[in-house]
Amino acid sequence: MNFVSMALSILKIPILFLFLFLFTFIPSISSHPFDPLSPLEIQTVSSTIKSKFNNLARSLTFHYVGIDEPNKPAVLSWLANPRSRPPPRQAFAVVRANKQTHEFVVKLANGKGSIVSEYVYQGTGFPTLTLEEQSEAIELSLKHPPFIKSIEKRGLNISDVVGSVFTIGWFGQAQSETKRIVKVLFFYKESTVNVWLRPIEGVETTVDLDDMVLTEFKDLQVSVMPKSEGTEYQASTMRPPFVAETNQIDVHQPLGPSFVVKGHIVSWANWNFHLSFDMRVGIIISAASIYDIDQQKKRQVLYRGHISELFVPYQDPTVEWYYRTFMDAGEFGMGSSAVALEPLHDCPPNAVFFDAFHGGQDGKPVKLENAYCMFEKYAGDIAWRHTESVIPGELIREVRREVSLVIRTITVIGNYDYILDWELKKCGTIKLSVSLTGIMEGKTTPYKHQSDVKEEIYGQLVAPNTIGVNHDHFITYYLDLDIDGQENSFLKTKLKSFKTDGSTPRKSYWSVVEEEIEKELDARLRPTQPVELHIVNPNKKTAIGNKVGYRLIPGPMAVPLLSEDDYPQIRGALCDYDIWVTPYNQSEKWAGGMYVDRGHGDETLSILTQRNRDINNKDIVLWHTIGFHHHPSQDEFPIMPTLTGGFELRPTNFFERNPILKMKAP
């Protein structure tokens, strides 16, 4: 017994590394139109663009480098016939030069790049911030003599001060007046690494990122500094008593994982899909199809799915907090802010880890180690079962385990950690979940006890001198479902009450009334009445004539509580509704708009849908916004136990019958 577990634990580490090696170093077999750019391709793109600008290159900053999503018909025709010529491989880059935002499409062929198109963006808003310019802005601030004086005035040690960049949103200024500026706020790391709970409030700098100059310094007030005591979360700092330990649980696959990864194509059980990573959105699942054993063929489900935007408005309208209304994907990048996953803990022992690359500010490739992981999950759940006791003398019991495939990435935007899972089930269900953990954003207060609080504090007193400020998280997913083909429709299957004709003692029952939604304005929903939401292929029917489809089981839905005319709500209109359906348009991927930093909200889903286009029997895209209102509590101090929410896309008359009926009993 002991001998076995010892042997196992000795073996485990090398096995893990063996897998890491196998899966992260397999070279791309051949390039797939959806493959992310390789380091070499990133390099080629940036040098192609740099050469175009000649001597200006020093002030050129790369804000996005990724693939230019290929034309959908071209991809579909190539997927249908993979021996044909793939669509041309093209990159898309957003660069900032001469205080202008340039969009480039660069064709990649034979290791060389050529510019296909160049466009100078004229609209509102600025591209995603680079990590490098954020560091520069912080450094600039920390060296600013008046700032140093302010820190000294407070009796704080300048070497213990750290900074963080805060985007400032947009509050009605004219486009000519909205510059690419950010605020830098400061935190104190003396005797704790939990800086988010020790803000140096009252002091802030404003930095113009284009000019990289500090344009403003404010020392508004000397705020109280909460004690560091109790804010640490590192194991190394902990003293007894500890929470009772529980015995180790080993998760082990003697034959290794069942998924096969070739290039970026993943095959697992009945699923096949392309798995990619993008600096703006993180994980992208494309061309996902499921093998139907009855029809003996692969059937399309999802052409492309990823996070589109993550809107986090704080609910403190005072001068130092009112502007904190972040658009995390567009401002900071869900992919470029992904953190290296810790083997064994961030993902279970049977997980396989993958590296990713994105373009740095200088256009050079940056490696993200262990950017995402994939594992088979068995949580003790049951895929289906039945015990039959109605047949005398026979014991019938059939049980099948639920084993699913999970792809995970974790994005950390400053204080918050977002654990983002895609889960694929053998029964055809796709489950997307968002788990929130990390540190809450603390605001200092002179109050030490709730009974002293006689005014609105815009949050909850979570420790002496510390308020956990109220805020929301609205996450919009872009889901280009292609259910068994490209042309789909959106159905509201309303559950309605009916009165009977009195021929039986029953007075009432419910039944369904299907409503096929014709236009995108009518597809905007915040369901308050009982309704099932279906994406169906009206051109395909099951053998007995039902519409082939998938059902959305919505996630946690939060009603936005900002007033309609408030600027953050105009920018964050993606949460006006929980559900939106639009016709597919290659350029429409961003629920909050493409350029959200300081943007005026003129490209949100709310604006896009105003054209009220046809969505019936069209190539349509489902957008689903899940939301969390967060009124903090002490139990979340100094680090938050994970809170999870998610939603499911579940086959509904997609299959002729339970697709996992014929799963062998283990």
Add this chain to the structure above:
Amino acid sequence: MNFVSMALSILKIPILFLFLFLFTFIPSISSHPFDPLSPLEIQTVSSTIKSKFNNLARSLTFHYVGIDEPNKPAVLSWLANPRSRPPPRQAFAVVRANKQTHEFVVKLANGKGSIVSEYVYQGTGFPTLTLEEQSEAIELSLKHPPFIKSIEKRGLNISDVVGSVFTIGWFGQAQSETKRIVKVLFFYKESTVNVWLRPIEGVETTVDLDDMVLTEFKDLQVSVMPKSEGTEYQASTMRPPFVAETNQIDVHQPLGPSFVVKGHIVSWANWNFHLSFDMRVGIIISAASIYDIDQQKKRQVLYRGHISELFVPYQDPTVEWYYRTFMDAGEFGMGSSAVALEPLHDCPPNAVFFDAFHGGQDGKPVKLENAYCMFEKYAGDIAWRHTESVIPGELIREVRREVSLVIRTITVIGNYDYILDWELKKCGTIKLSVSLTGIMEGKTTPYKHQSDVKEEIYGQLVAPNTIGVNHDHFITYYLDLDIDGQENSFLKTKLKSFKTDGSTPRKSYWSVVEEEIEKELDARLRPTQPVELHIVNPNKKTAIGNKVGYRLIPGPMAVPLLSEDDYPQIRGALCDYDIWVTPYNQSEKWAGGMYVDRGHGDETLSILTQRNRDINNKDIVLWHTIGFHHHPSQDEFPIMPTLTGGFELRPTNFFERNPILKMKAP
């Protein structure tokens, strides 16, 4: 590698049996007031009651035998001082004799029983059906000559006919006219075990259970019999192609499980609770407390929690279906209908299984083998984490795995399998989930294709000649929370929009407005506005003055769609609201009433709350009804992939800080 896994698989089976042995055969160390009756005690109770009835004993039927829940103050004072004398051990039994329902309280002492009270119930409704009388009613029907003739007329083989008992609800009849009768319906097992999809519709018998006589036989029509082809789900009947297999996942705890079970007391990590099993409700968790490492003491959370009722109204109002409006707990028993769990598949390999006992119709103990299981769950999830990148030159990453404790039972009511989990997390969260699987109730139809359907069919065509009938599942949980003590209050923490004073560019924000609910009528909720629901102890505050409490994160909520005056809705009023709060009353445990079979709905939560009692700073009970509207689909034929819903009770200012902060890094 191979050697290790071989060694493991050789060892696994004996280890499993070792655990089974250890955990199921440990004798009760000393009897706890909440311990279920032992087989000997069941025997004592029934012989005590039988002797009271003398010669009548033959027609005496036992419908419930369990503990008489001891007086709460007595239990609490004993829990506070376990060396004191425990409350007297008493059993509660419901027996049917002379067409009357008798309630007995029997005192158990020194292996002997004495009747403490006897009461003849005069209200509406009848007790839970026994398994034995259901079998008798079926047998009686199968032997009924006109029935046999009807079967022969259809060219069916009588030896392939099985029956099942259906309760018939109540539809306005006077109490004097409502007899204890049921319908028996018939199914065909020829060439499939999936009888639920092969109903012999048009034929039914009515049986008076008190007299055990067949009172009516109907042969209304000859319906079509759907093909057996495609209805089987047994692995042994399956032919290729199979769903692609995935590699084995071993879940293994080298040191065994971390929980300790003494008698019925379970200790695991920071949790301590009493775990019991009851023939009506299944799992009961009592006296659950969590150890607070900061306060260095156990703190009460839940005095008693269990399923109260499960209401399943079908939505077909026609003559053969209208009455199918089941109350599964009160009519059939969630505990007595629990099925033996299959090791390795119904629960993971590290699970420990427990037997349970209930009283049979004759009052003798009946053993339920593997009635429930307990296991530690590690699904690859994260309890909390943070990567800190704001501190230059330091990589800070702390991750803690989420390991929880699950207690599972599976109840099968005819065709439906309910997987019922309690999950306790180290962070203090209690998660309850219901997973639905098994077979849908099929109705035959002449239609073979959706395009032929020109009328209301009250469901979905799921196979040729088969309709999956629309229905609901409403599950009400009884949750006697005692948050840090007995007196608690119910708070609506409403999230409201506010306009700013215009001193910053922000126009609006949300904040919370607490409303302490005084009366039980105001506690009935179907949340449509953003609200957090808290049970707090108004007499306890955290060190900084916040109300100590737990928050309900509600489960799937389904609006009932029957008309208010429809009889099933009157009986099933437990779903009028999703949330109810009542003052604790030892006799009020049943959301649909104590006697629901044919009951008139005169003891539902809707009635109980009409007294509009005070609930502020009282010993209160939270009732939460979760609901699923089920409009079937083909993907659920012939057996349904599991659909899960659940809710959480989550500490909110219960702890001074994150209670699992000081969890050792693995």
